[in-house]
Amino acid sequence: MNQPQRMQAAGDEGALRAARLPPGWDEAVRIDEDPATIPDLASVGVPPELRAEIEAHMTKYPDRHSATLPALGAAQRHHGWCSPEAIDQVAAVMQVTPAYLSSVATFYDMLRTAPVGSRYVYVCTSVACHLRDAKGVYDAIAEEAREHGLEDVEIRESECLGACEMAPMASVDGRYIGPLEEADAPELVRALADGGEVFPGRALTDPGYRLPWAEDGEAPGRRSPPEEPDVHPAGGTWKEADVLDVPPAEGPASEPRPTPRPLDPGTSEAPEEEHE
Amino acid sequence: MSETRVLLANIDEPDLNTIAVYERLGGYGPLRKALLEMSAEEVLHQLEESGLRGRGGAGFAMGKKAAFIPKGRMDKYLCCNADESEPGAFKDRLLMQKNPHLLIEGCIIGSIAAGANKGFIFIRGEYSVQADILDAAVAEAYDKGYLGEHILDSDHAFDLVVHRGKGAYICGEETGLLDALEGKRGNPRLKPPFPANQGLYQGPTLINNVETLCNAPLIVDKGADWFRKFGEGNSTGTKLVSVSGNVRRPGNFEVELGIPVRDVIYGLAGGPPEGRDLKCFFPGGSSAPVLTKEHLDLPFTYEAMAEAGSMLGTASIIVVDDSQPLVPLALRLAEFYRHESCGKCVPCREGTNWTVKTLERVDSGEATPMDLEIMAQVQHNIIGNCLCVLGDSMAMPVASMLEHFREEFEQHIEEARARRDLEAIRALGAEELGAVQEAGAA
Numbered sequence A: 001m002n003q004p005q006r007m008q009a010a011g012d013e014g015a016l017r018a019a020r021l022p023p024g025w026d027e028a029v030r031i032d033e034d035p036a037t038i039p040d041l042a043s044v045g046v047p048p049e050l051r052a053e054i055e056a057h058m059t060k061y062p063d064r065h066s067a068t069l070p071a072l073g074a075a076q077r078h079h080g081w082c083s084p085e086a087i088d089q090v091a092a093v094m095q096v097t098p099a100y101l102s103s104v105a106t107f108y109d110m111l112r113t114a115p116v117g118s119r120y121v122y123v124c125t126s127v128a129c130h131l132r133d134a135k136g137v138y139d140a141i142a143e144e145a146r147e148h149g150l151e152d153v154e155i156r157e158s159e160c161l162g163a164c165e166m167a168p169m170a171s172v173d174g175r176y177i178g179p180l181e182e183a184d185a186p187e188l189v190r191a192l193a194d195g196g197e198v199f200p201g202r203a204l205t206d207p208g209y210r211l212p213w214a215e216d217g218e219a220p221g222r223r224s225p226p227e228e229p230d231v232h233p234a235g236g237t238w239k240e241a242d243v244l245d246v247p248p249a250e251g252p253a254s255e256p257r258p259t260p261r262p263l264d265p266g267t268s269e270a271p272e273e274e275h276e
Numbered sequence B: 001m002s003e004t005r006v007l008l009a010n011i012d013e014p015d016l017n018t019i020a021v022y023e024r025l026g027g028y029g030p031l032r033k034a035l036l037e038m039s040a041e042e043v044l045h046q047l048e049e050s051g052l053r054g055r056g057g058a059g060f061a062m063g064k065k066a067a068f069i070p071k072g073r074m075d076k077y078l079c080c081n082a083d084e085s086e087p088g089a090f091k092d093r094l095l096m097q098k099n100p101h102l103l104i105e106g107c108i109i110g111s112i113a114a115g116a117n118k119g120f121i122f123i124r125g126e127y128s129v130q131a132d133i134l135d136a137a138v139a140e141a142y143d144k145g146y147l148g149e150h151i152l153d154s155d156h157a158f159d160l161v162v163h164r165g166k167g168a169y170i171c172g173e174e175t176g177l178l179d180a181l182e183g184k185r186g187n188p189r190l191k192p193p194f195p196a197n198q199g200l201y202q203g204p205t206l207i208n209n210v211e212t213l214c215n216a217p218l219i220v221d222k223g224a225d226w227f228r229k230f231g232e233g234n235s236t237g238t239k240l241v242s243v244s245g246n247v248r249r250p251g252n253f254e255v256e257l258g259i260p261v262r263d264v265i266y267g268l269a270g271g272p273p274e275g276r277d278l279k280c281f282f283p284g285g286s287s288a289p290v291l292t293k294e295h296l297d298l299p300f301t302y303e304a305m306a307e308a309g310s311m312l313g314t315a316s317i318i319v320v321d322d323s324q325p326l327v328p329l330a331l332r333l334a335e336f337y338r339h340e341s342c343g344k345c346v347p348c349r350e351g352t353n354w355t356v357k358t359l360e361r362v363d364s365g366e367a368t369p370m371d372l373e374i375m376a377q378v379q380h381n382i383i384g385n386c387l388c389v390l391g392d393s394m395a396m397p398v399a400s401m402l403e404h405f406r407e408e409f410e411q412h413i414e415e416a417r418a419r420r421d422l423e424a425i426r427a428l429g430a431e432e433l434g435a436v437q438e439a440g441a442a
Helices: A003-013 A049-059 A066-080 A084-094 A098-105 A132-149 A183-195 B020-023 B031-037 B040-050 B062-067 B091-098 B102-112 B130-144 B173-180 B210-222 B224-228 B261-268 B302-309 B326-340 B346-364 B369-382 B390-404 B406-427 B432-442
Strands: A119-124 A153-158 A170-173 A174-176 B078-080 B117-121 B159-164 B205-209 B238-245 B251-256 B278-282 B314-323
Touching: A003 B261, A049 A066, A049 A084, A066 B159, A084 A098, A084 B369, A119 A132, A119 A183, A132 A153, A153 A183, A170 A183, A170 B406, A174 B031, A183 B406, B020 B102, B020 B432, B031 B102, B040 B062, B040 B102, B040 B224, B062 B102, B062 B205, B062 B210, B078 B210, B078 B326, B091 B102, B091 B210, B091 B238, B102 B117, B102 B130, B102 B205, B102 B210, B102 B432, B117 B130, B117 B173, B117 B238, B159 B251, B159 B406, B173 B205, B173 B326, B205 B210, B205 B326, B210 B224, B238 B261, B261 B278, B261 B314, B261 B432, B278 B390, B302 B432, B326 B406, B346 B390, B369 B390, B369 B406, B390 B406
Parallel strands: A119 A153, B078 B117, B078 B205, B117 B159, B238 B314
Antiparallel strands: A119 A170, A170 A174, B238 B251, B278 B314
16 A cells, blocks of 8 residues: 555544544634633633542642643543633633643544544554554444444554563553454454453453463464465566456457567566466 | 572462552561661662672663762652564563562662652553552552651651553653653753753653662662572573563563573474474564574673673563565564654664665565665664664664574565565466467567
């Protein structure tokens, strides 16, 4: 897949690799408006429990700015994402500008700057999981969720979650579940839709959790056998060239001709010997 | 070929995360010793003498780092780097989840050595369960008087806060961590000044990895000489090794530094699955240049790995077997660093992006051998040209894969191009195909 196709595909899936841009990124800045100032706490309706939580975070640090990440996290839990409203409320309690908070919120992966769901499934597809076919697991889960019409759950590929021994794995709202396989996707999505616990007993922190190979066992390898390339390098032999089933060109039959390469392969030799 | 369990000695004890069990097994005894029987200088001296090197990746001597902290009365800080995000690393997670009090005790002992009165454990946001466990353990430690004012009736005061990150690899870089802790975007800072002089809130700050700090209580308890008995040369002590990838028994193992790499990969982790052979491995997380079969008999030490052209790093071994094509792996690796680059320095921001683009061309067969040349050049131009080593962390492994497996990259281009051409022919309609044939005949 080339770059535009990849981006398209990734955009369709809402996947990690997409250049996901925050809403409004392509809108011109309103230069006739003054930048937002620090909101007045009295005029912003902050839910009392959210305000209490943010203030508790602020007291833990010598500098109140340090509470930014926990405060945004609290607001996100409350609102489902870092909405403009949520940002305003945090800004009012912390007495900082909304712009400062947005600058922070857009930097961190776990702070959502769009309403993508209040629960999350991060499927790790990073290096160690990649070696165990994590992409297949992610694709299966994403596909299943689409078919099931699952709502209010953010499903995305994630960078290394720090549980490579249980690869391929996923984090469902912080519960690390693994090793997963593609066949697990339907049950996982069903459990999410029902709002119940996903795979009880298969999470790292569940009591009695053991890796399948903890007792003299063996980890499953790559589930699908490595794909043999069905063609050979340019200049070599094309074993499958005969499947082409080339129709005869219009006009009177002539001498059998070699099939020309439609794209320059970088060599002058056309692979013709096995093609009739 | 066996583990040497020191840090993990009690790890399978049920309810080790509660203070009652931890104390029953001798926990907080070392802290008592450090506070009541030793002076702060003696604690620092023991840490220096032990030769304990940072377990977070850079391998800088922990005692030396603590000794850089200026003396005198001022606001000094201790930060525990628990932002374990390196692909392949999962050792700190195990320690924090099973033995949080060991880390807390290590933080307090570290604060004695550094003279710090305020500490933070910066834990990555994805480890939410582990952060909750730590929170509960910190509360228990406050209740028992191990944290707060006048710890064990001494003059030492130390407050500890568990701070959750929000998902950014760069916050594992020490100055990026400080910015994140100050409530900013986690951009690394220019060094010098080093955090030991001007760190958190511009105060002197000691930053250490979880595993490093977890070693401190053992060193105080049993002495630097005992610690030096483990290991080899300047790589003293034991090390948690996370083995993952194509092995039969991935997991965390505690080994003495200096054990042959083969014993870890084949002995403890069982080696590649049946019928496969080892192609290459990352000895220290995905940031470490790959090594090949010929390096299997090297001792697993900081020095030997560096000499072989790689690094021990976080000692997270990712094994790649011979069924794995390298180009998709390199692409996935580069995508990780592109995603995690903070964007502050141009060589890293652009270099990671262009490496991904080039590898996509290689993977799809659009590349030419010259693309490989350019890509190697890009890696060369990233290394050493940024504020932090994130860009280097991509450049080094990608460059090493190119160096060791250049033929495979070239072959991948050829195969992908042939496959693409074949698909193009298959997609042609009868008329177009005829036209192509006509053109070819002409």
